[in-house]
Amino acid sequence: xxxxxxxxxxxxxxxxxxxxxxxxxxxxxxxxxxxxxxxxxxxxxxxxxxxxxxxxxxxxxxxxxxxxxxxxxxxxxxxxxxxxxxxxxxxxxxxxxxxxxxxxxxxxxxxxxxxxxxxxxxxxxxxxxxxxxxxxxxxxxxxxxxxxxxxxxxxxxxxxxxxxxx
Numbered sequence: 001x002x003x004x005x006x007x008x009x010x011x012x013x014x015x016x017x018x019x020x021x022x023x024x025x026x027x028x029x030x031x032x033x034x035x036x037x038x039x040x041x042x043x044x045x046x047x048x049x050x051x052x053x054x055x056x057x058x059x060x061x062x063x064x065x066x067x068x069x070x071x072x073x074x075x076x077x078x079x080x081x082x083x084x085x086x087x088x089x090x091x092x093x094x095x096x097x098x099x100x101x102x103x104x105x106x107x108x109x110x111x112x113x114x115x116x117x118x119x120x121x122x123x124x125x126x127x128x129x130x131x132x133x134x135x136x137x138x139x140x141x142x143x144x145x146x147x148x149x150x151x152x153x154x155x156x157x158x159x160x161x162x163x164x165x166x
Contacts, residue, residue, distance in 0.1 A: 049087045056080035079155035082112070082145055086152065089115040096122035113146040 041047040059077040063070050089112060094104045100122060107115055120135060129135075149155050154166050 045087060045091045049084060049091060052080045052084035052087065056084060075155050078149065079152075082149050082152060082155060085142070085145065086110060086112050086115070089119055093119055093122075096126055099126055110152040111146070111150060112142055113150070116142045 056077055059073055059080060063073050063077065066073075090107060093115065094106050096119060097104045102122075107118060109115065116139065120139065124135065153160060157166055159165055
């Protein structure tokens with residue numbers, strides 16, 4: 001089996017290497033450290049939730065280093081942060097419902113403002129202090145993020161399904 005080559009161009013940037021028939025996504029390469037263990041979570045949401053956050057943080061550090069690329073990197077940065085928040089909220093909802101002895105019903109929608117509207121009163125019921133600055137700050141940030149990307153499409157695509165530009 002041929003291992004995918006990693007090459008750097010004259011500027012030290014990773015060069016694109018087109019895959020051959022010997023390349024695959026599931027084969028073990030010669031460098032085992034480059035092999036991800038995907039199944040370790042067995043349905044636990046920790047990996048994806050934290051993975052999107054880590055990816056956003058890595059992209060943010062690249063933006064800080066290479067600020068001239070911000071106009072392109074803002075899309076994966078925004079998508080990763082938004083998806084991290086959506087997954088975190090979707091994980092919190094049934095956990096809070098169970099904690100409070102309520103019927104557990106997961107929410108499969110992508111509107112983080114609606115998810116937060118369901119979760120906020122449960123957090124207040126479970127922990128009190130409805131006027132806390134944490135609750136206000138989270139509400140403010142989720143509101144701003146919702147204005148930028150209500151349904152998880154704005155950072156991912158350049159056009160909506162109906163053809164309108166994003």
